[in-house]
Amino acid sequence: MLNPVFKYYSKxxxxxxxxxxxxxxxxxxxxxxxxxxxxxxxxVVMRLVNQIRKDSDMLSSMQEINTLFKQAxxxxxxxxxxxxxxxxxxxxxDPVLSNLLRKTGQRRNKYEIALAGFKKEHPDEISSKLxxxxxxxxxxxxxxxxxxxxxxxxxxxxxxxxESRQEKRFHSIRRRxxxxxxxxxxxxxxxxVEDSLNIGVSxxxxxxxxxxxxxxxxxxxxxINNFIRKYPDRSSPSLEAFNRMIKNRxxxxxxxxxxxxxxxxxx
Numbered sequence: 001m002l003n004p005v006f007k008y009y010s011k012x013x014x015x016x017x018x019x020x021x022x023x024x025x026x027x028x029x030x031x032x033x034x035x036x037x038x039x040x041x042x043x044v045v046m047r048l049v050n051q052i053r054k055d056s057d058m059l060s061s062m063q064e065i066n067t068l069f070k071q072a073x074x075x076x077x078x079x080x081x082x083x084x085x086x087x088x089x090x091x092x093x094d095p096v097l098s099n100l101l102r103k104t105g106q107r108r109n110k111y112e113i114a115l116a117g118f119k120k121e122h123p124d125e126i127s128s129k130l131x132x133x134x135x136x137x138x139x140x141x142x143x144x145x146x147x148x149x150x151x152x153x154x155x156x157x158x159x160x161x162x163e164s165r166q167e168k169r170f171h172s173i174r175r176r177x178x179x180x181x182x183x184x185x186x187x188x189x190x191x192x193v194e195d196s197l198n199i200g201v202s203x204x205x206x207x208x209x210x211x212x213x214x215x216x217x218x219x220x221x222x223x224i225n226n227f228i229r230k231y232p233d234r235s236s237p238s239l240e241a242f243n244r245m246i247k248n249r250x251x252x253x254x255x256x257x258x259x260x261x262x263x264x265x266x267x
């Protein structure tokens with residue numbers, strides 16, 4: 001039987017290859033999103049392999065694909081902000097959206113440069129290394145190390161939350177919540193998530209969605225703050241009022257997010 005770790009890697013390698021081609025179309029913003037999601041999953045695979053094979057460093061093999069991931073992420077962040085702000089249909093947002101469109105074009109150019117320089121055979125090269133690393137690893141061993149990594153990620157969440165009061169810790173926690181979900185996907189959602197987190201898989205997804213919504217508001221507020229600071233002559237009282245509304249909503253989401261971490265996950 002094909003090792004579930006390698007099977008999961010192969011599945012998302014195919015998705016990456018497909019979306020590398022689709023993302024050549026500037027209008028296909030979902031391709032950028034799907035590309036990033038699958039790369040995130042590959043990173044969890046590599047961390048798991050490092051957990052299984054202590055003599056391995058598969059994460060280092062992701063260096064080239066991580067460069068592409070970074071440029072895709074920079075582009076995706078602006079695309080999402082633009083989509084969200086357009087939904088409000090407010091005239092005071094027009095100058096922000098105009099500036100955002102210009103910045104998105106610049107980031108699109110940087111992504112296209114990274115895409116042109118990316119070796120299309122790179123995922124297959126990683127695949128060969130991965131197959132070799134996992135050739136003597138059965139499902140039981142992989143599953144046991146999956147539980148170990150689940151525990152490590154859970155402990156990291158607790159450490160990050162209590163380490164400081166800074167807002168950016170919630171983004172780091174969000175990443176690990178998503179990593180736990182991807183890790184569980186590798187094993188067909190059979191990992192003891194509830195035993196480790198005190199919340200079930202469905203609630204974990206809800207929390208990840210909430211964290212994502214909070215992150216969207218964080219990015220919107222940052223973008224508007226930067227615009228107001230850089231272009232005060234193009235700002236307006238109504239834009240500043242909108243910015244305060246986004247800030248307040250972000251704070252409410254952060255409080256809800258924090259309450260779940262404390263009261264349900266008991267970190």
